[in-house]
Amino acid sequence: MKDSYEPNAEMARAAHADKATYDRMYAESVEDPAAFWAEHGKRLDWIKPFTRVKETSFDFGNVSIRWFEDGTLNVAANCIDRHLAERGDQTAIIWEPDEAGDEAQHISYRQLHAHVCKFANVLKELGVGRGDRVVLYLPMIPQAAYAMLACARIGAVHSIVFAGFSPDALANRIDDCQAKVVITADGAPRGGRVTNLKDNVNKALVNSNEDPKVLIVKRTGQQIAFRAEGDYWLHEMEAQVSNDCPPEEMGAEDPLFILYTSGSTGKPKGVVHTSGGYLAYAAMTHQYTFDYHDGDVFWCTADVGWVTGHSYIVYGPLANGATTIMFEGVPTYPDAGRFWAVCEKHRVNQFYTAPTAIRALMGKGTEPVERYDLSDLKVLGTVGEPINPEAWTWYNEVVGKGRVPIVDTWWQTETGGHLITPLPGATATKPGSATLPFFGIRPVVLEAESGKVVEGNPAEGVLAIADSWPGQMRTVWGDHDRFEATYFQQYKGYYFTGDGCRRDEDGYYWITGRVDDVINVSGHRMGTAEVESALVAHEKVAEAAVVGYPHDVKGQGIYAYVTLMGGQEPSDGLKKELADWVRQEIGPIAKPDLIQFAPGLPKTRSGKIMRRILRKIAENDYGALGDTSTLAEPEVVDDLIENRQNRR
Ligand code: WT7
Secondary structure (H helix, E strand, O other): OOOOEOOOHHHHHHOOOOHHHHHHHHHHHHHOHHHHHHHHHHHOOOOEOOOOOEEEEOOOOOOEEEEOOOOEEOHHHHHOHHHHHHHOOOEEEEEEOOOOOOOOEEEEHHHHHHHHHHHHHHHHHOOOOOOOEEEEEOOOOHHHHHHHHHHHHHOOEEEEOOOOOOHHHHHHHHHHHOOOEEEEEOOEEEOOEEEOHHHHHHHHHHHOOOOOEEEEEOOOOOOOOOOOOOEEEHHHHHOOOOOOOOOOOEEOOOEEEEEEEOOOOOOOEEEEEEOHHHHHHHHHHHHHHOOOOOOOEEEEOOOOOOHHHHHHHHHHHHHOOOEEEEEOOOOOOOOOOHHHHHHHHOOOOEEEEOHHHHHHHHOOOOHHHHOOOOOOOOEEEEEOOOOOHHHHHHHHHHHOOOOOOEEEEEOOHHHOOOOEOOOOOOOOEOOOOOEOEOOOOOEEEEOOOOOOEOOOOOEEEEEEEOOOOOOOOOEEOOOHHHHHHHHOOOOOOOEEEEEEEEEOOOOOEEEEEEOOOEEEEOOEEEEHHHHHHHHHOOOOEEEEEEEEEEEOOOEEEEEEEEEEOOOOOOOHHHHHHHHHHHHHHOOHHHOOOEEEEOOOOOEEOOOOEOHHHHHHHHOOOHHHOOOOOOEOOOOHHHHHHHOOOOOO
C-alpha cells in the first residue's frame, strides 16, 4: 500500500481546481470570508440579491449564524426552474427501483417541474403554507424528491424521518416539530422485502399528540388501513389540482428543513438548516469535491432520510443542473454486483457511498465488480465514518482500477456539506485521511481537557472549527439553548464537532471517531443514551449501559450491558427479546449486536457509570483497564470480564 496518491495530471488540467487553484482559493476564503462568499453566493439565482454576507458569532450565550440575510430566493426554483431554458429535456433524476428487472425512470427537468408544482398544490390543498412543518416518511422513490422540493417551493419546512425508524421514533419527531402533514407510501420495497409504511404511520399517530393529515403515495398497491378521516391518496388529489404553482419568495435565513440526529443525550435534536447558505454550500461542495461537470451522471447511494441524501442526492446536484440517481434498493440485492450493474447501466461518472458498504462488498470478492464496465467512473467518494486503509485500497484498486481518485469526505448533519475533503484534481490523497479543509473552513485541533489550541504539526486532540461557513446548522428546532450548549459551551469561541482527530506532518486531518457518547454504526449515528433509554423502558430491565465496539463490517457494533430486575433470570431467549424490543422502539439500526447480563455496573462512589471500563471490556481489551480503585464495588469488574461477549 502506498502512503500517498498524487492527482493525475490529465484530471488536474480539466478539473475545477488544481493544486494551485485550491491553494489560492483557500487562502482567499479564510483571509476575507465575506468577500469570498459574496462572490460564490452568486452561484444561486436570487430574487432580491443580498447585500449583507456574513453575520456570525460563536460567542457562547450569543451564538448567531446568518448568511446572505437580506437576500431572497426560492430553493426549488434554483433546483428546477432556472434550468428549464437550457436543460428542460435533460434528465434530472434517474430512479432505479429495488427490483433489478423493473424499468428505471428518467425524469427530465421539465417533468420534475410539473411533478413538483402539482405536489406543491396538493400540499396547499391540505392547508400547508409558509413555515408549516411537513414530515416525510417515504421509500427512495421520486416522490420523496418531489415532496422535498414542493415544500421548498411553498416555503414549508420538511423533516424527513428515515423509513427504517419505528413508529415511536416517528411519533416523537412529528410531535417535536408539530407537523401539519405526514407524507408516506403504502409500502417500501427494499432488498426484496416490503415494509408497510402506512401501518407504521397509523401506529405512530396513536401515540402522537398531534393530528396531522396523512398524504399517501401509491408505491406497491398493497392493501393498507386507510382511515376514514385524515388520509388522502396523492394520485387522487393530483388529479384535482393544476400544475401551475409560482415559487414563494423566501428569505435566505428562512428554514428549509429540520433533520433529527442523535446526540449524547436521549432525545434526538432537530438540526435546522436554512435556505440561501445551505443551498450555496451544498451546490459548491458538490461541484468541487466531485469535480462535477455539465453532463455528468452523479450517484450518491445514501437514503434521503440522512443528510447525505439531502445535500448530495437532491439539493446540491439539482442546484447544479446535474443528473442525479435515486436508488431504492440495497447493495447486495439481487446480488453483490448491484452497485456496479447500476454504474454500468447508467454510465455513472461520480459514485459516492459509505465505508460499511465497501467493506460488505469487499467480503464478496472481486468477481461481482469485474462483471461490469466501470470505465465511465471519474471520481469515487466515501462518507460516514473513518475508512480503514484496507477498504480504501480495495475501492481504489478493484473499483477504480487505480485510475480513479477517491474523495474521503468528512462532515456531519450539522455542517450541511463537506468540511474536510480532497478535491480530485488538487489534493494528493492518503488512505484513511479526509485530507484538507474545504474553502472557508478553519479546522483547529484542541487539547481535550484544557481546550488549548494545539499549534504546529503533527497534532492530536479534538476537532473544532474556528469560524462559520454558509452550510452550518442555525439552531436546534425549538431549543436554541441546547444548540449553544451542545456545540459552543465546552470550547469557547469554537464549533465543537464531537470528533477526535490527528493532524499529520503535512497538515492532513485524520478523523479518529467520536469522543462523546455517540457511536457510528454502519455510518449511522446512534446516541448510546437513546439505546439505553429504550432498554430500561422494558419491564424486565433495571439498568443498562451501552457502548460501541469494533465491528468488521459496521465499523462499530452496539454492545449493551443490562442489569435485570430482581427475580428475572438471564437467558438467551431474554437477550433476543431485548434486542427485538430495541429494534421495535427505535428501528433496526439500533438493535444491539451483543448483550451482556451484568449483576452490577462499574460506578464511582458518586454513582457515575465508568464507561471507559465498559468500552475496554467490550473491545476485549480488559488487560488495560487502568485505575479501578475509585469504583464503589471494584469486584463487579471481575464478573464483567469473565462474562464478556466479544471474545475475538
Ligand atoms: C459523524 C457525523 C455527513 C454525512 C454522514 C454522517 C463521522 C462522517 C466521516 C469521514 C471519518 C466521518 C464523524 C462525524 N464521519 N464522515 N469521512 N471520516 N468520520 O453524518 O450522521 O451527522 O455523522 O460521522 O464521526 O462526526 P452524521
